[in-house]
Amino acid sequence: MATIKDVAKDAGVSLGTVSKVLNGIHVSDDYRIRVEESIKKLHYHVNPNAHGLKAQKTNDIAVIVPTLMNALFPPMLDAIEKELNTCGKRMLICISRNDASKINSYVSTAAISRVDGIFGVTYSKIKDPSLSGVPMVSFDRHFNDKVPCIACDNEGGGYLAAKTLHKKGSKNLLCLWAGSDYDSEPIHRIDGFKKYCEENGIEHNVLSFMDYNQADTGFMYPSDNYKKLVHGVLSNNILSDGKFKYDGVFASSDHLAYILLNELRQNNVKVPEDVQIIGFDGMEDYITGVPVISSIRQPIEEIARTGIQILLKMIDGEKVKNVTNIPVNFVEGGTTRS
Amino acid sequence: MATIKDVAKDAGVSLGTVSKVLNGIHVSDDYRIRVEESIKKLHYHVNPNAHGLKAQKTNDIAVIVPTLMNALFPPMLDAIEKELNTCGKRMLICISRNDASKINSYVSTAAISRVDGIFGVTYSKIKDPSLSGVPMVSFDRHFNDKVPCIACDNEGGGYLAAKTLHKKGSKNLLCLWAGSDYDSEPIHRIDGFKKYCEENGIEHNVLSFMDYNQADTGFMYPSDNYKKLVHGVLSNNILSDGKFKYDGVFASSDHLAYILLNELRQNNVKVPEDVQIIGFDGMEDYITGVPVISSIRQPIEEIARTGIQILLKMIDGEKVKNVTNIPVNFVEGGTTRS
DNA sequence: ATGAAAGCGCTAACAC
DNA sequence: GTGTTAGCGCTTTCAT
Numbered sequence: 001m002a003t004i005k006d007v008a009k010d011a012g013v014s015l016g017t018v019s020k021v022l023n024g025i026h027v028s029d030d031y032r033i034r035v036e037e038s039i040k041k042l043h044y045h046v047n048p049n050a051h052g053l054k055a056q057k058t059n060d061i062a063v064i065v066p067t068l069m070n071a072l073f074p075p076m077l078d079a080i081e082k083e084l085n086t087c088g089k090r091m092l093i094c095i096s097r098n099d100a101s102k103i104n105s106y107v108s109t110a111a112i113s114r115v116d117g118i119f120g121v122t123y124s125k126i127k128d129p130s131l132s133g134v135p136m137v138s139f140d141r142h143f144n145d146k147v148p149c150i151a152c153d154n155e156g157g158g159y160l161a162a163k164t165l166h167k168k169g170s171k172n173l174l175c176l177w178a179g180s181d182y183d184s185e186p187i188h189r190i191d192g193f194k195k196y197c198e199e200n201g202i203e204h205n206v207l208s209f210m211d212y213n214q215a216d217t218g219f220m221y222p223s224d225n226y227k228k229l230v231h232g233v234l235s236n237n238i239l240s241d242g243k244f245k246y247d248g249v250f251a252s253s254d255h256l257a258y259i260l261l262n263e264l265r266q267n268n269v270k271v272p273e274d275v276q277i278i279g280f281d282g283m284e285d286y287i288t289g290v291p292v293i294s295s296i297r298q299p300i301e302e303i304a305r306t307g308i309q310i311l312l313k314m315i316d317g318e319k320v321k322n323v324t325n326i327p328v329n330f331v332e333g334g335t336t337r338s
Numbered sequence: 339m340a341t342i343k344d345v346a347k348d349a350g351v352s353l354g355t356v357s358k359v360l361n362g363i364h365v366s367d368d369y370r371i372r373v374e375e376s377i378k379k380l381h382y383h384v385n386p387n388a389h390g391l392k393a394q395k396t397n398d399i400a401v402i403v404p405t406l407m408n409a410l411f412p413p414m415l416d417a418i419e420k421e422l423n424t425c426g427k428r429m430l431i432c433i434s435r436n437d438a439s440k441i442n443s444y445v446s447t448a449a450i451s452r453v454d455g456i457f458g459v460t461y462s463k464i465k466d467p468s469l470s471g472v473p474m475v476s477f478d479r480h481f482n483d484k485v486p487c488i489a490c491d492n493e494g495g496g497y498l499a500a501k502t503l504h505k506k507g508s509k510n511l512l513c514l515w516a517g518s519d520y521d522s523e524p525i526h527r528i529d530g531f532k533k534y535c536e537e538n539g540i541e542h543n544v545l546s547f548m549d550y551n552q553a554d555t556g557f558m559y560p561s562d563n564y565k566k567l568v569h570g571v572l573s574n575n576i577l578s579d580g581k582f583k584y585d586g587v588f589a590s591s592d593h594l595a596y597i598l599l600n601e602l603r604q605n606n607v608k609v610p611e612d613v614q615i616i617g618f619d620g621m622e623d624y625i626t627g628v629p630v631i632s633s634i635r636q637p638i639e640e641i642a643r644t645g646i647q648i649l650l651k652m653i654d655g656e657k658v659k660n661v662t663n664i665p666v667n668f669v670e671g672g673t674t675r676s
Numbered sequence: 677a678t679g680a681a682a683g684c685g686c687t688a689a690c691a692c
Numbered sequence: 693g694t695g696t697t698a699g700c701g702c703t704t705t706c707a708t
Contacts, residue, residue, distance in 0.1 A: 003685055014695040019687055028693065049390035049452060050685035057386070060430075068416045071624045074406035081433045081636045092398075093431050109383070133339075213347045258625045286409045286621065287630060295701050341701055352679045357703055366677065388701030391684050 002042035010038040022046065040264040061311070064094045064106055064120040070255075071283040073121070073299060076139075079304035080119060087312065089116070098165065100124035107132045109223050117311045119304075123180040135314040137307045141183045145322050148314070150307035151185040153325040158192025159298040161250040161278045164204055164294075164330050168337050169275050170248025173197060174237075177208040177252045178229055185323075186252065189280065189296075193250055205246070213227060226259045234263055244269045247276065254279035257293045259336055291333035302326050340380035348376040360384065395454050399649070402432045402444055402458040408593075409621040410638060411459070414477075416455060417642035425650065427454070438462035445470050455649045457642075461518040473652040475645045478523045483660050486652070488645035489523040491663040495634040496530025499588040499616045502632075502668050504540055506675050508586025508614050511535060512575075514598065515546040515590045516567055523661075524590065527618065527634075531588055543584070545571060564597045572601055582607045585614065592617035595631045599673055615673040629671035640664050 007017045011034040020027050038044070051080065052058045061084055065073045081091050092115060094106045101124050107129045118136040120129065129136050130146035142149040158175070165173055175193045190206055197204040209229055220293040237245040243262060251257035257279030264271055271277055272294075282297025284290060293295075303326050310320050332338070346356045356416055358365050359373040376382070383432040390396045399422055403411045432444045433551060440655040442461050445467045456474040457468065466591050467474050468484035496513070503511055513531045517524065528544055535542040547567055575583040582602060589595035595617030609615055610632075620635025622628060629635075641664050648658050670676070 004687095005685075015686085016688085016695055017693090020694085023687080026693085031694080047391070047452065047685050049387045049396065050700090051687085052387035053385070053702090054393055054687050056700080068406075068412035069624070074412055078406045078432070078433060081431065093415070093419065093429050096417060108381075161681080255625055262708090283624065286407070287593055288622065292625065304674050342703095343701075353702085354679055354681095354704080355677090358678090361703080364677085364679090385701050389703085390685090391701080392703050394684080552682085 001047075002044040003047070006042055007035065007038045007044050010042060011035045043208070049315045059089045060087050060115045061308075062091050062094055062106065062115040062118045064090045064096055064103060064118065064122060066096050066121060066123060067100045068095060071286070072281055076121075076300050076304045080308055081302040083305050083308040089312075096122065096124070098124050100126050107134070107136075117315050119307055119311055123184070135311060137311040137314070139303070139307060140185045142185060142323055143183055148310055148320050149185060149323045150303055150310060151323070151325055152298040152303060152328045154185050155188040155192035155195070156325075157280060157298075157328040158189035158194075158250065159196045160192070160328065160330055161189070161280070161296050162196035162202070162204070164336065165248035165250065165276055165278060166196070166200065168248075168276060170246075171203065172246050173202060173204040173209075173248045174246035174252065175204070175206040175250045175252075176233065176256065177206065177210070178256055179210065179225065179252055186280075189250075189252065226256055227263075230256070230259050230263050233260075234267060238267060238269075242268065244275050247274065249275060249277045251277060251279045254281045254283040254293050254295050257295070257335070261293065267308070272335050272337045276337060278330070279333075279335075282331050291331045294333040294336040295331055296328050297331045298328055299326055339385075340382040341385070342382070344380055345373065345376045345382050350371045350379060371634050375502075381483070390452065394452065396452045397427045398430050398453045399427050399585050399646075400430045400432055400444065400453040400456045400457065402434055402441060402460060404436045404459060404461060406433060406435050409624070410619055410636070414459075414638045414642045417639040418646055419674065421505045421643050421646040426553035427650075434460065434462070436462050438464050445472070445474075455653050457645055457649055462521070475648060475649040475652070477641070477645060480523060480661055481521055486648055486658050487523060487661045488641055488648060489643060489663055490636040490662070492523050493526040493530035493533070494663075495618060495636075495666040496532075496588065497534045498530070498666065498668055499527070499618070499634050500531045500534035500540070500542070502674065503586035503588065503614055503616060504534070504538065506586075506614060508584075509541060510584050511540060511542040511586045511588065512584035513542070513544040513546075513590075514571065514587045514594065515544065515548070516564065516594055517590055524618075527590065528589075564594055565601075568597050568601050571598075572605060576605060576607075580606065582613050585612065585613045587613060589615060589617045592621040592631050592633050595621045595633070595673070599631065610673050610675045614675060616668070617671075629669045632671040632674040633669055634666050635669045636666055637664055 004018050005014055008015045013031055013035060017027055017031055018035050021032055063080055084091050096103045103124060103126045118134055120136055120280060121139040130144060136147050138149050140151045162173060175190055177190060239245055239333060251260055257277050261271055262279055264275060269275055277292045279295040282295045283292055285292050289326050306324060306326060313320050342353055342356050346353045352440060355365055355369055356373050356392055422429050434441045437650055441462060441464045448584055456472055458474055459477040460479060466481060468482060474485050476485050476487050478489045500511060513528055515528060534610055550558060589598055595615050599609055599615055602613060607613055617631045617633040620633045621630055623630055644664060650656050
C-alpha cells in the first residue's frame with residue numbers, strides 16, 4: 001500500500017507538498033498535477049491510523065443501541081448511516097443488549113478509540129457518559145446538559161393518544177406503562193395522557209410497572225415479562241360480566257399493546273369494538289409495510305437525522321440545545337374505531 | 339488522555355517496560371505491579387490509531403448489507419457483533435442500498451481504511467472484491483476462490499421445500515422465483531426443487547423472474563415489483579373455474595410468498611386448503627417472534643457466526659474452504675397443512 | 677531484565 | 693511556493 005512518501009518520490013516533490021495537495025492547500029499547478037497523477041497511479045489513499053494519530057480523530061461515530069431485534073432500530077440506524085454518509089463519517093455499531101457494564105465500557109472505549117462522537121440509545125443504569133469527554137447525543141434520555149437529548153414529543157404523544165381514544169368514543173381510559181425510568185423522556189407520555197384526561201374531565205387511570213431489574217433486561221423484545229404483566233392486569237380488571245374495566249388503553253409501546261390485544265381477544269373482549277388500543281412507536285410489519293397496531297408514531301428517521309446533525313455540530317464545537325423534541329402523529333392500525 | 343509515556347513516568351520505568359506489560363511480555367513482578375497501578379490510576383488505554391499505525395491493522399471489520407429493512411439482516415448483524423465482540427473487534431456497517439458503485443467504493447475504501455476484513459452481502463454487479471486485497475467472506479455469493487462464500491444449503495432447501503409440499507399432499511408444484519442471479523448461490527434452490535420433483539416424478543414448473551435491472555433495485559423490500567410480478571403470475575394461472583393451476587408453491591423468499599398468499603386469498607383461493615405455500619428465509623414477526631409463513635429457515639445466526647470465524651481465520655492467514663453451506667430446516671407458519 | 681531509540685504515515689510549523 | 697523536520701503514541705529491535 002502506497003504511502004505519502006512513495007507519492008512524493010514518484011512525483012519528484014517533497015512530503016510536505018503531497019500533504020498540502022491532500023489537504024487542499026495551494027501549491028503550484030505544475031506540482032499539483034504531478035502529485036495528483038502519482039496518487040492515481042499508485043492508488044494512494046491516506047492511512048487513517050496515521051491521520052488519526054496526528055489529527056486525534058477518526059471520522060468514526062459510535063452508535064449504541066440496545067438491540068437490533070426491535071423494529072425501531074433498523075430504520076434509525078438506516079437514517080443515521082445515510083446522514084453520516086453525506087459528511088464522510090463512518091458508523092460503528094455497538095449492541096449493548098441492555099448490559100450496563102458493556103455500555104460503560106463502550107463509552108469509555110469511545111474516548112480511547114477516538115471516535116468523534118457517540119449517538120446513544122441507553123436504558124440502563126450507566127455512568128455519566130459526559131465524563132468520557134466524547135461528544136454524545138442521547139436518544140430518549142436526558143442525562144445532563146452536557147449530553148443533549150433527542151426524542152419525539154413524548155408528552156404530546158401521550159396527549160394525542162388520550163385525545164384520539166376519547167374522540168373515537170372511549171370514555172374510561174387506561175394508561176398501561178411498562179419500562180425503564182432512568183432519566184427517561186418517554187415517561188412524559190404519561191404526563192401528556194393525564195393532562196388531556198384532566199383537561200377534559202375524563203375518567204382515567206395509570207397502571208405503571210417500572211422495575212429497575214426489569215429495566216435492564218428490558219421490555220424491548222417479545223419477552224415473558226410483558227406477558228406476565230398483561231396477565232396480571234387482565235385478571236385484576238376483567239369484571240364479573242366478562243367485560244374489561246376500561247374501554248380505551250394507551251400502552252407504552254406497540255409490543256405491549258400487541259400482547260394486550262391478543263390477551264383481550266382471547267378473553268373474548270372485542271377490539272376495537274369494546275376496547276380501543278393505542279400503542280407507541282408506530283411499528284410497521286416488515287413484509288407489508290403496514291402498521292401492526294393503532295399507534296403514536298415516532299418519526300424515527302427524522303429523529304435520527306436531527307440527532308446526528310446535533311452531534312456533528314457538537315463535534316464542531318457549536319452550542320446546541322439540551323433537549324430537542326420531534327412531533328409525533330397518530331397512525332391507524334386496526335385497534336381503534338374509524 | 340494518558341499516554342504510555344505518562345504511565346512510564348508515573349511508574350518510574352521506561353516506555354519499553356510499559357509496552358511490555360501491555361503486551362504480556364515478562365517483566366519483574368515489582369515493575370509489573372507498579373505499571374499496572376499507574377495504568378489504573380491514570381485510566382490509561384492504548385490509542386488504537388498509534389497501535390494500528392504500528393501493527394498495520396485496525397481491529398475493525400466492515401460489514402456490507404444491502405438494507406436493514408429486511409428481517410434477515412438485523413439478526414445477522416446481531417450475531418456478527420456478538421462473534422466480533424469475543425475477539426475484541428469492532429463492527430463497521432455499510433448499507434449499500436444495492437448501489438453497485440457504493441459497494442465498489444466501500445470495498446476499495448476498506449483497504450484504505452485498513453479494516454482487517456469484510457463480510458459482504460452483495461447482490462449487485464460489482465468489481466471483483468478480491469482485488470482490494472482485504473480478506474473478505476461473501477454471503478450467498480461465490481465470486482471466486484479468493485473470496486470464500488458462506489451460505490445456507492440452498493440446494494437442500496429447495497429440495498426440502500418440494501419434498502415438504504409433496505409429503506403434505508400437493509401434487510402439482512410451482513417454483514416461483516424472483517431475484518438477482520449474479521453469481522448467486524440462492525439460485526441452487528431451484529436445482530434442489532427440480533431434483534426432488536424429478537426424482538419422484540412430480541408434476542412441476544418453474545417461473546423465474548431475473549431482471550438485471552430489478553436485481554439492482556432489489557426484491558428486497560415490500561416493493562411494487564413483487565406485486566406486479568405476482569399479479570402477472572395469477573392472471574396467467576387462475577383457471578376458468580377460478581382455481582389456481584398449482585396446488586403447491588415454493589417461493590424464493592418469504593416476502594414473495596407473503597404477497598402471493600395475500601393475492602391468492604383475494605382471489606378466493608384457500609391457503610393452505612387448496613394451495614400450500616412455502617417461502618424461504620424463515621422470517622419471524624418482530625413482535626410475536628412467530629413465523630409469518632411456512633418457510634425454509636436459514637439459520638442466519640449460525641451462518642453469520644461461521645462466516646465471521648472463516649473471515650478471522652483468513653485474517654490470520656489460514657487456509658479456508660471456498661464454499662461453506664449451513665443446513666436449513668422447515669418451519670411451519672400456517673401456509674401448509676399439518 | 678530493562679532502557680534507548682528508530683520508525684510506522686501523516687500534518688503543520690518553520691526555514692528557505 | 694516548497695522542502696525540512698519534529699512529533700502524534702506505540703512496538704520492537706538493539707544495547708546495556
